[in-house]
Amino acid sequence: MTQTKALNTFETEISENKIPLVKVILNIVTVTVFAAAVIGLSFVEGRISIKDNQVYVLIMGIIWVYNIAKAVIKKNEYHPDIAVTIYALFLLWDIVFRILGKGNPVLSPPMERVFTVFRDDIEFIGEGIAHSLMILVVGFSIALITGNILGMLVGWVKRLNDDLTPVAKVLSPIPPMVYTPYLIALMPTFTSASIAVIGIGMFWPIFLGMINRVNSMNSRLIDSAKAMNVSTPTMLFKVILPYSIPSIVGSLKIQISTIFMILIMAEMIGATSGLGFFIKKYSDYADYSRVLAGIFVVGTVITVLNVLLDIAEKKLIKWKAV
Amino acid sequence: MSKIEFRNVTFRYKDNNKAVNILEDLSFKIEEGEFACLIGPSGCGKSTLVSLLLGLQFPTKGEILINDKPITGPDVNRGMVFQHYSLFPWLTAKKNIMFGIREAGILKNKKDIASRAKEYLELVGLADSANKYPHELSGGMQQRVALARAFAMDTDILLMDEPFGAIDPQKRIELQELSIELCKKRGEKKTVVFITHDIDEALVLADKVYFMEPHKIKTQVNVGLPSDTTREELIRTKRYDQLRHELLDLFTEVKRRSA
Numbered sequence: 001m002t003q004t005k006a007l008n009t010f011e012t013e014i015s016e017n018k019i020p021l022v023k024v025i026l027n028i029v030t031v032t033v034f035a036a037a038v039i040g041l042s043f044v045e046g047r048i049s050i051k052d053n054q055v056y057v058l059i060m061g062i063i064w065v066y067n068i069a070k071a072v073i074k075k076n077e078y079h080p081d082i083a084v085t086i087y088a089l090f091l092l093w094d095i096v097f098r099i100l101g102k103g104n105p106v107l108s109p110p111m112e113r114v115f116t117v118f119r120d121d122i123e124f125i126g127e128g129i130a131h132s133l134m135i136l137v138v139g140f141s142i143a144l145i146t147g148n149i150l151g152m153l154v155g156w157v158k159r160l161n162d163d164l165t166p167v168a169k170v171l172s173p174i175p176p177m178v179y180t181p182y183l184i185a186l187m188p189t190f191t192s193a194s195i196a197v198i199g200i201g202m203f204w205p206i207f208l209g210m211i212n213r214v215n216s217m218n219s220r221l222i223d224s225a226k227a228m229n230v231s232t233p234t235m236l237f238k239v240i241l242p243y244s245i246p247s248i249v250g251s252l253k254i255q256i257s258t259i260f261m262i263l264i265m266a267e268m269i270g271a272t273s274g275l276g277f278f279i280k281k282y283s284d285y286a287d288y289s290r291v292l293a294g295i296f297v298v299g300t301v302i303t304v305l306n307v308l309l310d311i312a313e314k315k316l317i318k319w320k321a322v
Numbered sequence: 323m324s325k326i327e328f329r330n331v332t333f334r335y336k337d338n339n340k341a342v343n344i345l346e347d348l349s350f351k352i353e354e355g356e357f358a359c360l361i362g363p364s365g366c367g368k369s370t371l372v373s374l375l376l377g378l379q380f381p382t383k384g385e386i387l388i389n390d391k392p393i394t395g396p397d398v399n400r401g402m403v404f405q406h407y408s409l410f411p412w413l414t415a416k417k418n419i420m421f422g423i424r425e426a427g428i429l430k431n432k433k434d435i436a437s438r439a440k441e442y443l444e445l446v447g448l449a450d451s452a453n454k455y456p457h458e459l460s461g462g463m464q465q466r467v468a469l470a471r472a473f474a475m476d477t478d479i480l481l482m483d484e485p486f487g488a489i490d491p492q493k494r495i496e497l498q499e500l501s502i503e504l505c506k507k508r509g510e511k512k513t514v515v516f517i518t519h520d521i522d523e524a525l526v527l528a529d530k531v532y533f534m535e536p537h538k539i540k541t542q543v544n545v546g547l548p549s550d551t552t553r554e555e556l557i558r559t560k561r562y563d564q565l566r567h568e569l570l571d572l573f574t575e576v577k578r579r580s581a
Contacts (some may be wrong), residue, residue: 224408227376228425228475229396238421242412319412320457321466 020075025078027071034087041094042112047101053112055119060090109289117293125278125297132274133153133301134190136263139198140255147203148248151210152236165211172208176201176262184270194266194274201262202255209251213244216320249313256305260298275301323390324351325479325513326375330384333370345371346537348386355511359524361533361569363576368517371534372483375515376402388479389537398426401477405466405484409456409471416443416452419471433443442474443467446500462493466500473504482516486523488518498526499553512562521569526553533569535576542567 011295038060038152042053067083090111097103098110148206154160154168180197187193225239267276275298334429344367352358360368372378374386377395401408401422402408409418411548419439429435443449446466456464465485469509472480486494505512518524524531531543542566547556556562 073436086444220404220406221410221485222379224402224404224410226378226396227402227404227408229398230425234425239410242410245412319455322407322409322411322456 003231024071024075024078027078030067031064031067031071031083031087033079034084034091035060038087038090038094041091041099044099046094046099048098048110050112052116054116056112059115059118062109063087076142085248090227099236106286107288113289114292114296117290118297121290121293125275125293127270127273128275128278130298131191131271132267133277135194135274136259139263142195142199142204142207143202144248145201146204148244151207152214152240152244153216154207155211156232157271158255161211161215167207168268169213169313170206172204177265179290180262180269182268184266188271190272194263194271197266198262199245202259205251205255205258210244210248216242217243227236231246246266246313246317249309249317253306254304254311256309260302263299320321323354324354324387324523325354325389326352326515327387327390329385329387331381331386332383333374333379334382343537345374345381348478349384349421349536350532350539350542352513352515354513357505357511357514357516357527357529357530359516359518359531359566360539360550361521361524361531363520363536363573363580366534366536366576368519368534369483372402372481372529373513373519375427375577385539398475399478401426401472401475401480403465403468403472403480403482403485405487407461407468408458409464409467411456413457415448415459415467418456418467419443422471422475425432426477428476441471442470445473445504446470449483462489462497465489465544469497469500469504473507477512479513479515481508482514487518487520494523495553498523502527521566522557523536524569526556526567531565533568533572535572536580540576541572543548552564 039057042050042056042060063083063086067078067080071078071080093111094107099110154164176197177202183196184190184193184195185199187196221243223240225235230239263274264276264279267274268280271277271280275294279291279294279298282288282294328348328350331345331348331363332343334341334343336342342353346372356427360371362368370379374381375393377393377397377400380393387393388397394534409415410421413421416436416439419442420435421430423435423438439470440449440452443452446469447515448463449469451459451463451467456467459467472482486497502530503515516524517529525545525547528545532539533543534539547559547564547565550558
């Protein structure tokens with residue numbers, strides 16, 4: 001009896017350890033096969049000749065190393081799906097456009113050439129990122145501070161709520177694209193114009209979101225605060241604001257993509273630097289390797305910002321609603 | 323002078339253009355230092371009465387006086403423990419109590435506030451949970467913190483709206499005893515208005531029980547049970563038994579009439 005029991009635990013131990021190990025190895029093999037195919041293919045001459053595949057190989061290699069490390073460390077929680085998707089798309093692109101030579105070589109440049117842009121134009125791209133981020137941070141901070149503070153006030157004071165919410169509902173749906181050209185003409189510099197576009201464009205959703213949050217806030221907490229006879233500033237900044245922080249940060253993650261949309265659009269209209277300007281300039285010259293490189297950079301920047309927001313959210317917000 | 327006086331208080335609200343009567347021409351007094359329990363079937367207007375006392379709502383007619391002055395809104399002379407968890411979820415247990423002390427305005431120095439908060443956490447037996455957030459505490463523990471917050475604010479009057487209604491019986495007894503202890507701890511006796519629908523809870527805690535039927539107070543019962551006996555002895559006295567039956571009869575009567 002005891003023997004079978006011991007045997008049983010022994011068996012479960014094996015199976016519990018065995019499955020992750022098999023899975024980890026399988027994940028590593030899958031990622032490696034795809035990485036090898038992508039990198040290997042970039043050395044094969046097709047209809048379009050290879051110029052310089054160093055950067056392409058390097059970045060594909062970095063993706064491989066990152067995924068292998070993650071597969072080993074996270075074991076069961078790692079899934080190779082994202083890496084496989086990325087590799088598969090590059091493989092497909094390379095096979096169709098470079099090896100088989102389908103499509104127009106100007107519109108669909110080989111990936112190794114797109115990636116070479118990252119090295120050749122690193123300064124230009126770096127400046128663009130810095131400029132775009134500066135506009136984004138300043139404009140968004142203005143929208144966040146004014147939107148949330150005014151939203152709290154309007155949500156809390158019944159009279160303001162009744163009078164101003166209908167006005168806000170008329171003004172807020174106007175798309176920023178409508179007044180962007182006007183603001184660019186109106187403001188002294190392009191930078192101040194883009195800050196204004198982002199500030200106004202993001203103000204409305206943040207403002208209305210905050211009014212909504214105040215109106216739908218748990219009445220027990222409001223009563224509990226009222227029972228302690230708190231002043232209006234205490235109610236706003238020490239009760240309603242801290243209660244709203246998680247939801248403000250949550251919507252920030254959605255807003256990040258909207259802001260980039262507004263920013264890139266504004267930059268495409270009248271900027272002299274920035275990521276949107278980079279893309280616009282080279283599409284005017286029909287230099288689509290640079291256009292594609294610019295698109296990749298925008299995607300990467302948004303992803304990095306989202307990851308940073310996730311980390312900040314986990315570190316800063318330790319409480320949960322009861 | 324009574325501590326709290328209801329003078330011909332009527333409260334009604336409009337629902338779909340139909341006036342709903344909650345309280346009708348209600349008059350009664352609660353004396354200083356009294357532990358008053360309001361008991362009655364659900365829907366009789368107990369919670370409305372507390373919300374009026376707190377100053378969150380105002381009577382349609384009549385007035386409520388505290389120290390002979392009509393209520394104009396929430397005030398720091400009244401503390402409150404709600405039935406449902408009313409702690410701020412973004413503050414730790416200790417910081418929740420500190421918030422209350424700061425709002426009560428009894429201390430200014432942050433250090434003093436923190437040490438008073440700590441003292442009351444120890445009193446309710448939660449010294450170890452000072453830095454825990456409400457979601458990390460059980461329902462009973464959260465109510466302990468709410469009790470600690472209300473008592474640490476050291477208000478003249480304490481209002482409690484079924485504070486232990488959602489807590490299991492064993493924990494509820496512990497919390498009742500804790501409330502008695504905390505009330506006694508203060509030199510002068512606190513005036514408490516405690517709402518419950520539990521007869522035993524009312525008898526164990528109260529000096530006077532007010533039985534409410536819909537819209538008004540039907541009877542006032544002076545409990546007059548010895549205060550220096552243990553709970554076990556108390557519930558075996560004849561007086562306790564007699565009061566218990568009296569209140570049970572009142573419940574049955576109200577039920578029969580509404581049926």
